[in-house]
Amino acid sequence: MKKTKDLKKAFFAHGRVPDCPVYDMHGHMGPFFGLHINRETAAQADAVLKRAGVRLLAFCHHAALLAPDIGNAANIKAVRAFPERLRAYCGINPNYPDQVKKDVATFDRYADVYVGFKFLADYHGVPITDPRGEPAWELANARALPVLLHTWENSSCDGPAVVRKVAERYTRAKILLGHSCHGAWDEAIQLVKDFPNVYLELCAVVDIRGCLERFVSALGSERIVFGTDYPWFNHYYYFGAMLGTGLSDDDCRNIFYRNAEKILGVNA
Amino acid sequence: MQRDRIVALRAFPAHHNYLLNRVVFGKFLDEVTERRIPLLISLEKAGGGWSAIYELLAEFPNLTCVLCDIGDWNSDRYTWPLLETYPNVFLETNLLTREDGGIEETVARYGAGHLLFGSNFPERYLEAAALAILQADIPAADKKKIASANLESLIQGAQL
Ligand SMILES: [Zn+2]
Numbered sequence A: 001m002k003k004t005k006d007l008k009k010a011f012f013a014h015g016r017v018p019d020c021p022v023y024d025m026h027g028h029m030g031p032f033f034g035l036h037i038n039r040e041t042a043a044q045a046d047a048v049l050k051r052a053g054v055r056l057l058a059f060c061h062h063a064a065l066l067a068p069d070i071g072n073a074a075n076i077k078a079v080r081a082f083p084e085r086l087r088a089y090c091g092i093n094p095n096y097p098d099q100v101k102k103d104v105a106t107f108d109r110y111a112d113v114y115v116g117f118k119f120l121a122d123y124h125g126v127p128i129t130d131p132r133g134e135p136a137w138e139l140a141n142a143r144a145l146p147v148l149l150h151t152w153e154n155s156s157c158d159g160p161a162v163v164r165k166v167a168e169r170y171t172r173a174k175i176l177l178g179h180s181c182h183g184a185w186d187e188a189i190q191l192v193k194d195f196p197n198v199y200l201e202l203c204a205v206v207d208i209r210g211c212l213e214r215f216v217s218a219l220g221s222e223r224i225v226f227g228t229d230y231p232w233f234n235h236y237y238y239f240g241a242m243l244g245t246g247l248s249d250d251d252c253r254n255i256f257y258r259n260a261e262k263i264l265g266v267n268a
Numbered sequence B: 001m002q003r004d005r006i007v008a009l010r011a012f013p014a015h016h017n018y019l020l021n022r023v024v025f026g027k028f029l030d031e032v033t034e035r036r037i038p039l040l041i042s043l044e045k046a047g048g049g050w051s052a053i054y055e056l057l058a059e060f061p062n063l064t065c066v067l068c069d070i071g072d073w074n075s076d077r078y079t080w081p082l083l084e085t086y087p088n089v090f091l092e093t094n095l096l097t098r099e100d101g102g103i104e105e106t107v108a109r110y111g112a113g114h115l116l117f118g119s120n121f122p123e124r125y126l127e128a129a130a131l132a133i134l135q136a137d138i139p140a141a142d143k144k145k146i147a148s149a150n151l152e153s154l155i156q157g158a159q160l
Helices: A007-014 A042-052 A062-066 A073-081 A097-105 A131-143 A160-169 A185-194 A211-219 A235-244 A249-264 B022-034 B049-059 B076-085 B094-098 B102-110 B126-134 B140-157
Strands: A022-027 A054-059 A086-092 A114-119 A146-152 A174-182 A198-201 B009-011 B039-042 B065-068 B089-092
Touching: A007 A235, A007 A249, A007 B126, A022 A042, A022 A146, A022 A174, A022 A235, A022 A249, A042 A054, A042 A073, A042 A086, A042 A235, A054 A249, A062 A073, A062 A086, A073 A086, A086 A097, A086 A131, A097 A131, A114 A131, A131 A146, A146 A160, A160 A174, A160 A185, A174 A185, A185 A198, A185 A211, A235 A249, A235 B094, A235 B126, B049 B065, B049 B076, B076 B089, B076 B102, B094 B102, B094 B126, B126 B140
Parallel strands: A022 A054, A054 A086, A086 A114, A114 A146, A146 A174, A174 A198, B009 B039, B039 B065, B065 B089
Antiparallel strands: none
16 A cells, blocks of 8 residues: 555544554543543444544553452453454452452453553552562563553652563563653653663653653654553544654654554554 | 733733732723623633632623633533533633543533633644544534634624
8 A cells, every 4th residue: 555645634634544543552441430531431432443543442441440340341341342443451450469360360261352461550559560460460471462551750659660670570571651651751761771672652641742752862763652541532632742743754653553563463 | 902912811810829809800800801801711820720710700700711721531520510600601622622522522512612722832732732623523613613713703802
């Protein structure tokens, strides 16, 4: 297929560009406490993704992260209802170690559902180094699976210093730094430089002018993946932000889909 | 204001250490209301939060008040009652466009007549807000209202 020349022009004209698909590597689903999410369901997600030209949303249902009585069943149900555009991270909450063991032991049963694991350490109040999360890390490391972390500056659960510890220990797992250690931009860059299996993810990052430009000038664009926290943030807003950075189309394509395809082992 | 082509006012009460209320600004804000001069207040930058906005509008219910930087997912429980209660309240859209479905949901409930395009440039990208409005799942006529027509009629309506 002949590649579209001017991505910015094409996205502004059509909202989507068929030869530049998007892999959204950081999503969620379902209601959330204390606020109103406009589009909570898997059916709504599928329609939004289709309209926006998002080829795949890798997500973890809020229930899988925060409602242990429901857990990963919410992920499985959503992906199996809308398998074309949805895949899930198996949610790991180390406060429930028996459930972690069970989810890891049955991971292969859901090969059609899962792409890897997700830790939401700040919310769980448990560091990503906690031994109760180890079964997930071990499997991810053995299989070189993606592990999406929520990462934030100064956090004792998932700040850059804690990320460094897991990156030293698990050298094969593909560690995606959700929010790129938000605020600790230089530490995030250093982690990518120090560990070949660490990637930056752009949710709550690319909407702040200057962050992505800084990452790409320090690292190039091959270790950065696109993400929106959908259904929190809007895809078009994030596409517009990407295109507002002034990065080359080649860099944008790496971030929109090429890097994700490599991480997921998708043959384009 | 007319000579210098100033079409609206902004206020930063907490930042500048004053209270934006009837005791302090009664005569002034009565005139601003009467002359339909838009007053812009940023929820992120003005300080005082939603209760200050609610108190201000209770005292000046016809004030042309543009609420900027309104916050994301939890802001609708603050903004929707204002849209239902006060005829001259407007929302600046930069954070509504950033929130998935924010524009669609607001337009479905209240129409597009009280939304004014904003980007929060230079903190955020113009292109982000612009693409989100262009591709929002709402009628083209509503996009035009948000992008320009609503602001134009506000400016035309102000008696400077
Ligand atoms: Zn998230």
